[in-house]
Amino acid sequence: MALVDYPSSDEDKHNGNDQDTTTTTTTTSQAATGNLKRKRERERERENENEDENPNGLPPLPSKFHDLYASTSRVSTRDDPSLHGGRKRVTPHIEGNWPTHLYIEWYPANAEYKLLSKLISNLKGLPLEGPSKLHSFLISDLGAPLPLHISLSRPIGFGTEQKDAFVISLGTAMQSSGFRPFEFAFSGLDWVANFENTRWFLILRIQKPEYDSLNKLLHVCNTAVQDYGQPPLYAKASATSTSDNTAKSPKWPKQETSKNRSSAEDSKAYWSNLQDVSGAFHISIAWTLGPPNKDLLALTKSVSTDNFQDVAQIRVNIQEIKAKVGNAVTNMPLHMNIQEATGLFSF
Numbered sequence: 649m650a651l652v653d654y655p656s657s658d659e660d661k662h663n664g665n666d667q668d669t670t671t672t673t674t675t676t677s678q679a680a681t682g683n684l685k686r687k688r689e690r691e692r693e694r695e696n697e698n699e700d701e702n703p704n705g706l707p708p709l710p711s712k713f714h715d716l717y718a719s720t721s722r723v724s725t726r727d728d729p730s731l732h733g734g735r736k737r738v739t740p741h742i743e744g745n746w747p748t749h750l751y752i753e754w755y756p757a758n759a760e761y762k763l764l765s766k767l768i769s770n771l772k773g774l775p776l777e778g779p780s781k782l783h784s785f786l787i788s789d790l791g792a793p794l795p796l797h798i799s800l801s802r803p804i805g806f807g808t809e810q811k812d813a814f815v816i817s818l819g820t821a822m823q824s825s826g827f828r829p830f831e832f833a834f835s836g837l838d839w840v841a842n843f844e845n846t847r848w849f850l851i852l853r854i855q856k857p858e859y860d861s862l863n864k865l866l867h868v869c870n871t872a873v874q875d876y877g878q879p880p881l882y883a884k885a886s887a888t889s890t891s892d893n894t895a896k897s898p899k900w901p902k903q904e905t906s907k908n909r910s911s912a913e914d915s916k917a918y919w920s921n922l923q924d925v926s927g928a929f930h931i932s933i934a935w936t937l938g939p940p941n942k943d944l945l946a947l948t949k950s951v952s953t954d955n956f957q958d959v960a961q962i963r964v965n966i967q968e969i970k971a972k973v974g975n976a977v978t979n980m981p982l983h984m985n986i987q988e989a990t991g992l993f994s995f
Contacts, residue, residue, distance in 0.1 A: 746811045746974045750801035750818070750869045754931065754964055761786060761793055763958050764852075767837065768934050770951045771850070771944065779938025782850070786933060796931045798854070798862070800869040800969060802843065804878040811973045818872040818971060819980055825868055827982045831965045832857040837952035839940050840930065848939050850948070851930035852959070860922075862929050865969060867922050882925040 756764065768784050788794055806814055836853040854862070870880035940948065968981040 745805045745807060748801070748804045748806055748811070748814070748971070748973045749799070750873075750969065750971050752798040752800065752865075752966055752969055754796045754798070755793070756796065756962075760962055763962070764933055767951060767955065767959065768850070770955060771934075771947055774943055774947060780936050780941055780944065782934050782936055784934050796933065798929060798931055799881060800866055801873055802879055802881045804873055806876065806878075806973065810876055814872070814876050815971055815973060815978050817875065818869070819978070821868050821872055822969070822980045822982075825864070827861065827865065827868075829965060829967045829982045830857050830859065830861040831963050832862070833961075833963055834931075834956075834959055837948055837956060838930070839945065839948065841939070846937075848936050849930075849932040850934040850936075851932050853927075854929040854931070856926040860924075860926075861966075863922060863924055863926060864919075866925065866929075867919070869969075871918075882923075882928045884923050884925070 765784075765786055768782065768786070772782055785796060786794060833855045834852045835855045838851050838853055839848055840851055841848050856862070866881065870883055874880055966982065968979050971978045971980065
């Protein structure tokens with residue numbers, strides 16, 4: 649059956665109001681266009697405000713993404729300093745030995761990279777040659793920004809049978825200790841040598857953060873590596889030193905305590921050998937093969953005095969530490985819930 653098209657009883661009424669409807673539609677369209685224009689202007693303003701921090705206008709990549717590219721591919725099976733700017737391997741490669749490093753990683757924002765690059769550029773004004781030539785840690789050979797680090801261990805190594813157990817042990821200690829995120833600032837510019845005096849580093853000194861978080865993180869890491877026979881970082885000799893001339897702390901207290909000992913006593917014993925090595929914490933931003941000469945030291949002091957104000961305003965927020973074993977990187981996040989973070993501050 650065919651459908652019949654009945655005329656609308658309101659047809660004449662609608663036809664009579666065509667002009668009013670057109671006027672209303674035009675006004676509505678203009679208002680919508682104006683709102684869209686204002687919205688786009690606000691978006692452009694936000695983009696301009698965030699340009700220094702994120703020039704691409706994209707959300708930051710997750711920390712684990714960078715870990716996928718934590719190491720470059722090997723281009724030689726032998727130690728060849730010519731491939732690494734003259735650097736020599738301090739610890740020889742041994743088959744079955746997994747090089748390990750514990751550290752905090754920092755990816756500066758674009759504006760922060762510019763401030764740090766300016767510091768290095770001020771020092772590159774000197775005619776440095778040979779071992780004194782300054783190499784930046786800020787960018788790769790291809791010009792890509794690189795992460796910066798705070799070391800929480802020396803370069804150490806584990807056998808295949810130990811590496812997984814060590815990572816689990818460190819992760820358990822981190823969770824039990826109840827660390828929470830913290831921030832720190834920089835206090836100055838300086839030069840330090842590595843343990844073997846084979847390289848010198850231009851560094852940013854770090855102010856002691858609230859709750860002494862860096863010293864406590866180092867204490868947990870040092871205790872963990874010593875349990876596996878590895879040397880600690882920045883440890884001072886003490887009256888209770890062991891044969892390797894460093895004091896060992898008791899292991900982190902277990903969940904179940906003895907009848908004669910409370911968990912608070914166990915926690916106090918664990919932190920009994922906590923040392924203040926705040927002056928040793930730093931972030932390296934450049935390096936040389938030889939010690940800095942007098943002119944470079946004098947210029948560094950001048951730059952630290954006259955051009956460090958903006959860098960001193962930077963605040964670095966720490967959310968996790970990393971354990972790199974071979975090319976595998978394990979992220980160990982700090983507690984986000986303050987109520988959970990009772991272990992670290994319970995004594």
